[in-house]
Amino acid sequence: ETGVTQTPRHLVMGMTNKKSLKCEQHLGHNAMYWYKQSAKKPLELMFVYNFKEQTENNSVPSRFSPECPNSSHLFLHLHTLQPEDSALYLCASSQDLEGTEAFFGQGTRLTVV
Amino acid sequence: GENVEQHPSTLSVQEGDSAVIKCTYSDSASNYFPWYKQELGKGPQLIIDIRSNVGEKKDQRIAVTLNKTAKHFSLHITETQPEDSAVYFCAASIWNAGNMLTFGGGTRLMVKP
Numbered sequence: 001e002t003g004v005t006q007t008p009r010h011l012v013m014g015m016t017n018k019k020s021l022k023c024e025q026h027l028g029h030n031a032m033y034w035y036k037q038s039a040k041k042p043l044e045l046m047f048v049y050n051f052k053e054q055t056e057n058n059s060v061p062s063r064f065s066p067e068c069p070n071s072s073h074l075f076l077h078l079h080t081l082q083p084e085d086s087a088l089y090l091c092a093s094s095q096d097l098e099g100t101e102a103f104f105g106q107g108t109r110l111t112v113v
Numbered sequence: 114g115e116n117v118e119q120h121p122s123t124l125s126v127q128e129g130d131s132a133v134i135k136c137t138y139s140d141s142a143s144n145y146f147p148w149y150k151q152e153l154g155k156g157p158q159l160i161i162d163i164r165s166n167v168g169e170k171k172d173q174r175i176a177v178t179l180n181k182t183a184k185h186f187s188l189h190i191t192e193t194q195p196e197d198s199a200v201y202f203c204a205a206s207i208w209n210a211g212n213m214l215t216f217g218g219g220t221r222l223m224v225k226p
Contacts, residue, residue: 002156002158003157030178031212041218042117042119042215042216042217042219043157043202043204043214043216044212044216047213048212048213056213090156090157091220093182094212096212097212098212100209100212101147101159101162102147102159102212102214103159104149104156104157104158105156106154106155106156108157
């Protein structure tokens, strides 16, 4: 266990559905991240939050909407997704944004049908 | 932006042999280079990292070398064991500028008993 917990582990959703992914860390970290891992592409950074404030949006489509209510929780709200959005979505956290180790959760395997 | 290339994409070795995975990066400002191991059904886990002020770092059977002039770094695993079988990712970032990792495409290492 890395101290970063993601739920659900698996999610199947239709293109018109709205769903949310949840990430929780018990490490006392201040920075949290969403990454996308597709079968044929390297891990892609999506969003970065530091002390609950979004510091990076890596040109992610608006159908992905992050939310960080506090430093321990991070959500990714999903709306009107496409089949090509099917991937493993990984949450990570680190103490801060200054080159400290990033701890990853186990990911949510998302399938859009 | 940064671009990280990783080779080979798959690597099969006999138990006890050494394995070497190589990465190149494009942004000369990058100064933090972690390596992650991802086992099936799990998120990536940091196994070793190196900063640009050193050329080599070793931790038991794992070592990483860095050549800043050539902009490449390598992971060396000696005396491989079946439990080393996993997907390995290299990454690069600027450690005091946001901790945003750019990942290589991954290497699937298979250690045959």
